[in-house]
Amino acid sequence: MALWSGRFEEGAAPVTQAFGASLPVDKALYKQDIAGSRAHAQMLAAQGIISEEDAEAIRAGLAAIERDIDAGAFTFDIADEDIHMAIEAELTRRIGEPGARLHTGRSRNDQVATDTRLAAKALAKRLMQANLGLRHALLEAAERAGDTVLPGMTHLQHAQPVLFAHHLLAYAWMLARDFTRLHAAFDAADASPLGAAALAGTTYPLDRRLTAQLLGFTGVVENSLDAVSDRDFLLDLEYACSVAAVHLSRLSEEIVLWSSQEFGFITLSDAYSTGSSIMPQKKNPDFAELIRGKCGRVVGDLVQLLVTMKGLPLAYNKDMQEDKEGALDAARTLEQCLAVMTGMVGTWTVNADRMRASMARGHLAATDVADYLAKRGMPFREAHAVVGHLVLEAERSGCDISELPLETFQAANELFGADIAGAFDLDAIVAARTTEGGTAPAAVAEQLRRAQARYLVDENAVKLLSPVVEMGAAGAA
Numbered sequence: 001m002a003l004w005s006g007r008f009e010e011g012a013a014p015v016t017q018a019f020g021a022s023l024p025v026d027k028a029l030y031k032q033d034i035a036g037s038r039a040h041a042q043m044l045a046a047q048g049i050i051s052e053e054d055a056e057a058i059r060a061g062l063a064a065i066e067r068d069i070d071a072g073a074f075t076f077d078i079a080d081e082d083i084h085m086a087i088e089a090e091l092t093r094r095i096g097e098p099g100a101r102l103h104t105g106r107s108r109n110d111q112v113a114t115d116t117r118l119a120a121k122a123l124a125k126r127l128m129q130a131n132l133g134l135r136h137a138l139l140e141a142a143e144r145a146g147d148t149v150l151p152g153m154t155h156l157q158h159a160q161p162v163l164f165a166h167h168l169l170a171y172a173w174m175l176a177r178d179f180t181r182l183h184a185a186f187d188a189a190d191a192s193p194l195g196a197a198a199l200a201g202t203t204y205p206l207d208r209r210l211t212a213q214l215l216g217f218t219g220v221v222e223n224s225l226d227a228v229s230d231r232d233f234l235l236d237l238e239y240a241c242s243v244a245a246v247h248l249s250r251l252s253e254e255i256v257l258w259s260s261q262e263f264g265f266i267t268l269s270d271a272y273s274t275g276s277s278i279m280p281q282k283k284n285p286d287f288a289e290l291i292r293g294k295c296g297r298v299v300g301d302l303v304q305l306l307v308t309m310k311g312l313p314l315a316y317n318k319d320m321q322e323d324k325e326g327a328l329d330a331a332r333t334l335e336q337c338l339a340v341m342t343g344m345v346g347t348w349t350v351n352a353d354r355m356r357a358s359m360a361r362g363h364l365a366a367t368d369v370a371d372y373l374a375k376r377g378m379p380f381r382e383a384h385a386v387v388g389h390l391v392l393e394a395e396r397s398g399c400d401i402s403e404l405p406l407e408t409f410q411a412a413n414e415l416f417g418a419d420i421a422g423a424f425d426l427d428a429i430v431a432a433r434t435t436e437g438g439t440a441p442a443a444v445a446e447q448l449r450r451a452q453a454r455y456l457v458d459e460n461a462v463k464l465l466s467p468v469v470e471m472g473a474a475g476a477a
């Protein structure tokens, strides 16, 4: 019999039991559920709503249940429907009447919102830490890269040479924005719904500020209806996960390209590569591909919750039970992807010579040859056309623009002098792009300093987060 079976004459149809249960998913929140009950009971006693003895029996009973679940010595029964009823029913079996007083002034509606917010905070914090881990690896790789140059691309075509460090730092900044989004998701979850009860508040003199404080929430949700029906904090978390997963997918795509025979820019370590069961020579970037693939799954989790929430009237609706599976999946998936990417970046070998060799093709100096003319007085548009024709000539003779003889340049325009050869020096081309945020070594060194400073700011921000209730390892299985 379910805890709510009082007004029913018949039992539920057997087919509804597994269908209606959220226990297989929300048992992962047992530590959050127990923390919520512990705080609620302590507050009930402080307000004189239950006795101190009852509160103590509840506290000890919950502690024993938590130890059992931690140890994997607790058998969950699907008949209990969800984690809230599983723990409350077991508590009452163990300690009797005090257990039956726990649900005073509380509903599963504010209880599940509390558990889920606590879980969202814990997940966001872990993801912020994993984000810092990958950023650290990227910053180190950028530092190691020194003045290594590779062909910068647009449309996947050779465009202009850039520092490899510059390319890596672009990802470090993308990840810095991911951190900001994860922090915002943490903050969105950081208010206590407890005390909203079913939807309207309760007749008991609850102290919502006390339970909020005991649970590490920075404040309380202001409106009881909003408290039980808001899942924006999960949408925020899943959006933050989705954008981060898109970033990792883009980096993965580059890793797949770079590690191919055609590019050969990097060699992945054996630890982050796989072989083929038939082709003995193969060393595949499976894990980069898999991170690229997992992105679809994380974005799918976000879309699922958006669609689930659309059109729900206030306040709680059972549809919302579909909120946790995707959020847990998105966060766990992203956390794994971040950890694997961190290892991959930290252990790859950079083939600077292959990057350098590939720059002999693609007329990477073309913009600078046009700038050569423009700096000697020719309008840039005209210079662009002159160089365009030189590129055409080079293509016809199957060489790079830098390999055309001086006479060809001088025939194309009288402004060309013997010093045009200087415009082909790829290191000089890079060094000349001294714009703030540009690819010149000095500008990149400054950028690296700023990215490192930003890293330290974010590392400190994790220390300043309000307390979290960590996810339990057991029960999540």
Ligand code: ARG
Binding pocket: 022, 026, 081, 082, 108, 109, 112, 316, 318, 320, 321, 322
């Ligand atoms: N298992 C439910 C969920 O995950 C808990 C809240 C259920 N409340 C209710 N009145 N049915 O959303």
